[in-house]
Amino acid sequence: MIPTLFSIGSFTLHSYGVMVALAFSVAIYLARRQAIREGIQSEIFLDMSLWVIVGGILGARTLYVIVSWEQFTDHWLDVFKLWQGGLVFYGGLIGALLAVLLYCRKHKFAIWKLFDICAPYAALGHALGRIGCFLNGCCYGKVNATWGVVFPALNDSMPHLPTQLYESLADFLIFTGLVIFRKFKRFEGQLLWLYIMVYALVRFGLEFLRGDEIRGTIGISWLHTSQLIALILFVVSAGMLGILGRGATIKKNHSNRTR
Numbered sequence: 001m002i003p004t005l006f007s008i009g010s011f012t013l014h015s016y017g018v019m020v021a022l023a024f025s026v027a028i029y030l031a032r033r034q035a036i037r038e039g040i041q042s043e044i045f046l047d048m049s050l051w052v053i054v055g056g057i058l059g060a061r062t063l064y065v066i067v068s069w070e071q072f073t074d075h076w077l078d079v080f081k082l083w084q085g086g087l088v089f090y091g092g093l094i095g096a097l098l099a100v101l102l103y104c105r106k107h108k109f110a111i112w113k114l115f116d117i118c119a120p121y122a123a124l125g126h127a128l129g130r131i132g133c134f135l136n137g138c139c140y141g142k143v144n145a146t147w148g149v150v151f152p153a154l155n156d157s158m159p160h161l162p163t164q165l166y167e168s169l170a171d172f173l174i175f176t177g178l179v180i181f182r183k184f185k186r187f188e189g190q191l192l193w194l195y196i197m198v199y200a201l202v203r204f205g206l207e208f209l210r211g212d213e214i215r216g217t218i219g220i221s222w223l224h225t226s227q228l229i230a231l232i233l234f235v236v237s238a239g240m241l242g243i244l245g246r247g248a249t250i251k252k253n254h255s256n257r258t259r
Contacts, residue, residue, distance in 0.1 A: 001137045001151055019132025020087070024053055027125030031118050038117060044107070048114070051099040059095020060087035067225050089126060090203075090229045093196075096122070112189035112244070119191040120178035123199070127171035134164035141166075142211040163209050170202045187248035190241065197237035200230040 005013040028049045035045040064087055100118070104111040133139040137153035141161025148159025177198075178191050185191055207227045 001135055001153065003136045003153060014136070016132045016136035016138075019135065020129055023125035023128040023132070024056075026128060027118075027121040028052075030124070031121040034117050034121075035114075038113070040109075040114070040117070044109075048100065048103045051103045052096045052118075055099025056092040056096035057087070059098070060089065060092030062095070063088040063091025087129075088226070089129075090226055090233075093122070110188065112187075112192070115192040116182075116185070116188055116190065119195040120175050120182065123171050123175040123178060123195055126199075127168045127175060130164045130168035130171065134162060134168070138212065139164050139167075140211050141209045160211050161209050163206055163211075166209070167202065167206055170206075171199070174198055174202070187244050189244045193237040193240045193244070196233050197241070200234040200237065203227075204230040204234075 002015050005015050005018065007013070028046075032042060032045050032049070036042055067088065097115075100114060101111060103109070104114060130139070137151040140151050140154070141148070141163035143158045144161045145159055147161055149162050150157060150159055154160070174195060178195055181194070182191060204227050207224045207230075210224070
């Protein structure tokens with residue numbers, strides 16, 4: 001693991017921060033290219049991207065602070081030290097989705113179309129961000145002598161499962177699947193909700209392998225906060241796919257009858 005890339009005086013460049021910046025940059029660049037292909041002006045998309053960055057970071061950090069409340073009790077300034085890690089993906093996803101929703105409502109853009117443009121590249125950005133988690137040594141898995149690696153930052157000399165890389169691989173596969181499926185989608189919004197639903201399954205399963213206990217539990221001791229959110233989002237995604245799919249079918253049938 002390489003949490004620190006280099007230091008010059010009081011300035012330190014952290015690998016986590018670099019990977020998060022790279023994730024946003026790559027995702028926005030590729031999503032912008034796709035948006036242009038689908039007839040959306042570059043300036044409009046870049047303007048929206050600023051909203052996404054702010055909303056995503058605020059959401060990710062807010063959820064991390066909520067589930068790690070005790071960590072900041074006597075060190076409130078640490079809330080702003082993003083370069084040290086501490087971003088919860090689900091918080092970032094919710095924050096980013098709200099940012100896009102507000103932007104689209106303000107400028108009267110097609111919400112589902114923009115969501116579908118961004119969905120594959122959100123998965124790609126997430127994959128890159130998880131590599132940053134691996135380099136930083138956070139979000140590690142349980143102790144496993146066979147498949148584990150030693151994270152120096154833990155100071156326990158025990159091999160832990162590299163769950164960051166497992167999730168990164170899953171996100172790369174989701175990205176690839178969404179790009180391929182994009183050619184066959186039946187209605188706007190389908191890519192977004194497929195992404196959220198498939199990732200929810202991945203995240204729910206991976207949580208059983210996680211070894212860091214900072215995420216907190218909800219009610220049931222074995223159910224982590226992220227697992228509860230995953231269950232909720234899976235149900236919501238399935239429902240939205242059904243609603244949007246049914247709406248698209250009704251619209252298509254109506255169009256065929258009026259020809």
